[in-house]
Amino acid sequence: MASVTLKNIVKKYGDIEVVHGVDLTIEDGSFVVLLGPSGCGKSTLLRMIAGLESVTGGDVEIAGKRVNDKHPKDRNIAMVFQNYALYAHMTVKDNMSFSLVLAKRPQSEIDEKTGWAAKILNLEPYLKRYPRELSGGQRQRVAMGRAIVRDPAVFLFDEPLSNLDAKLRVQMRTEIKDLHERLKTTTVYVTHDQIEAMTMADKIVVMQGGRIEQVGAPLELYDRPANIFVASFIGSPSMNLIDGVVKDGMVDVDGARLALPPGSTATEGQQVVYGVRPETFTAGNDGLAGTIAVVEPTGSETHVVVRIAGREVTAVFRERVSFRPGETITLAPDATQSHIFDKASGQRLA
């Protein structure tokens, strides 16, 4: 078990800088998710922690010790890859015990540890099988087994669930979370899927363009996104972002007037972006009037896409509604749950 500290990490490929000075502390035993769109530098950051990529500038520390120049095998980490990266010619047991065999551990210890890992991961019936004889979820568990037998200080996961189908993904999500609850090993998990991040993380690190946009607990990011990027990236369906101008203490959106959220620091005449989560809209008389374009019932809730003055706004209703496309509707945002951002800088104004 160990904490991981990143100090002003920079990564360059030739002249192209892809990670621009990242500072981050990952506490001992926590489950931290690096979240962002592809190309945001999250995988590069993870690979620098693993030692698979060199660090151009700054320091990577594991358990307080600088590891920049250490070989991956000397960092006491274990990694699970997106495509599992299993050794196809070895049985499940050999896959899991490979690191112990290389370390020349006694056979009794190898048997004991692989047995323990197989038990935790429900792989006991499959120890003698080859990876090609396993399902996707079982392969993923073997990859995790390979990681846990070593009892590493840090687990690194690089998009481990993106090769699985939707149903299995939900199941494995729970299993990984459960594994972390039991082992309490510091975990860094990379994903582009905000649902995965929200459900699993103690702390989410949202990244974009090689920079950290915001760090916080899942609901913290959901309730108080620091900028437009985080606001739009977290939440599904995503937050409605409506351009407006502050006028007389209200936000003017093409003539419709919306109340400023409490604590707003927006100033008179400022160009702003007004953010409303789809589920905080209510159908009422006061607010944004428009025409219903699409109604999407999902069972538990209904998504309604409304065209308001040329822009599309999504509202989610938990109760059963009987809207039809073509009808007019007025959507009233709840100001206490709305967000306001500066249009120019994208930063939160509250």
Added chain:
Amino acid sequence: MEQPRHLRVLRDIAAVFVTFIFMFPILWWALTSIKPISAVFDKDRVVFFDFVPTLINYAVTLLGLSRSGIAIDQGIGMGVGGAEAYDSRRAILDSVVVSIGATAVTMAVAVFAAYALSRMAFRGRAGYLNWVLGQRFMPPIAILIPLVTIYKDAGLRDSDSLYGGYLGLMMIYALMNLPIALLLMKSFFDDVPKDVDEAAMIDGATRWQSFSKVVLPMVRGGVAASAVLVFIFSWTEFLLSLFLTTSIRTVPVKIQTFVTSTGNEWGFIAALGTAAAIPSFIFILLVQRHLVRGLTLGSLKE
């Protein structure tokens, strides 16, 4: 997409037909090898199956029996002809030694070189690959005369020393086959995700361990397929062997000597030819699956 039934039947018929056309010369060859001389040379009709099969051609070429001796024993007229000239046991041994040696040398170099080209970054890697491929553009005959003089000076001809002759053939076959073996092996290595190397590295493997314990075992099918191809190319090579050797006679060169001033010994040619095709045939069957994958150079994804 499920095709209509008549289209599928038509496709199957076409496949059988095309295969038959390709297989026919081989079939005819094998048939000729068990025909008595009278059936080979029937000026009035083409003999398909109405002959009494004989193994005499195999007995002479593979066992070194004398044809006239057999003829006398069995009381049949089989024509005459030198016995030893058709005994091909030594030629088969020569071919086996040279082909296996060449395959071993080629694969030893190709496996390491292909791993490096697949996994290590170094200056001029892309150019190097093109250069390797370029070696295949030149027909061997273009280098034949300089090669003969070089081999003479280097003592790599069998007229200088027998072992030199073997070594010389192995070396030139290895050179000839290296480009294809290298490119094939590179495509097999490229098919192993780099994540596997990295996983091995994190598991504590050194570069050598990740090569020898993880990546190489994962491409062993590819190694087998490439080795079979190299073996077959060496086994069937004619031109270089003809010019570079005198006492060493590989099988293709040996067969050519059956075309004599007093007539072509079709029965012996067919027998030795058929026998020589059998090992290639078996090897190809064994590695067929990997060959298809390798020869498409990684363009097929499962």
